[in-house]
Amino acid sequence: MPPLKVNPLDYDVFRQEMEEITQRECDPDITSAVHTILTAIGEDPDRPGLQRTPERIACMYEELTAGYHVDPVALVNGAIFEVNYDEMVIVRDIDFYSLCEHHMLPFMGKAHVGYIPAGRVIGLSKIPRVVEMYARRLQIQEQMTRQIAEFLQGVLKPMGVAVVVEGFHLCAAMRGVKKSNARMVTSAMLGIFKRNQSTRAEFLANIGRQGPEQ
Numbered sequence: 692m693p694p695l696k697v698n699p700l701d702y703d704v705f706r707q708e709m710e711e712i713t714q715r716e717c718d719p720d721i722t723s724a725v726h727t728i729l730t731a732i733g734e735d736p737d738r739p740g741l742q743r744t745p746e747r748i749a750c751m752y753e754e755l756t757a758g759y760h761v762d763p764v765a766l767v768n769g770a771i772f773e774v775n776y777d778e779m780v781i782v783r784d785i786d787f788y789s790l791c792e793h794h795m796l797p798f799m800g801k802a803h804v805g806y807i808p809a810g811r812v813i814g815l816s817k818i819p820r821v822v823e824m825y826a827r828r829l830q831i832q833e834q835m836t837r838q839i840a841e842f843l844q845g846v847l848k849p850m851g852v853a854v855v856v857e858g859f860h861l862c863a864a865m866r867g868v869k870k871s872n873a874r875m876v877t878s879a880m881l882g883i884f885k886r887n888q889s890t891r892a893e894f895l896a897n898i899g900r901q902g903p904e905q
């Protein structure tokens with residue numbers, strides 16, 4: 692797929708109102724594919740309410756999958772600092788919105804991220820952006836959880852990283868056995884969080900969860 696021109700420094704562009712985004716022309720392949728879907732489900736794509744729907748959806752998918760086009764290294768560039776600090780750092784309750792790769796329906800919830808530095812820390816505002824970069828793709832919650840943890844492990848080389856994600860999946864809520872309130876919890880524990888039960892317990896207590904998730 693051709694890269695979109697997304698500058699990590701303009702990351703807040705993702706929060707623009709859809710009105711603004713639909714001012715420009717979006718991917719014509721998506722537009723025509725949605726037109727086909729509308730016909731296939733028995734709709735009339737030319738009726739007034741649907742006339743601009745294919746184009747709107749094309750713009751929406753560009754926004755919701757923009758994470759594919761962000762260079763993660765550039766995203767954190769300039770926000771990594773050498774410090775002499777070795778206590779646990781936790782950013783909790785990071786809201787995320789993603790699309791499940793099996794149904795392309797939303798799943799959403801909160802991510803909690805912790806790490807214990809070994810000489811390097813990352814600007815706190817960058818951690819939600821790392822989460823968002825991996826969320827704005829077609830995803831599996833387990834994989835997203837692991838990608839966030841491994842990315843931070845790679846750039847910070849800390850003593851360990853812990854990520855817990857709680858997600859509400861519309862594909863589970865809307866389809867089949869409608870377990871509308873079910874939340875899925877996934878975790879990735881690396882380094883000291885994996886090896887040391889009390890470190891893991893301290894993290895889980897801080898994010899309001901009891902006991903090991905592994």
Ligand SMILES: [Zn+2]
Binds near residue numbers: 791794795796860863
């Ligand atoms: Zn799904």
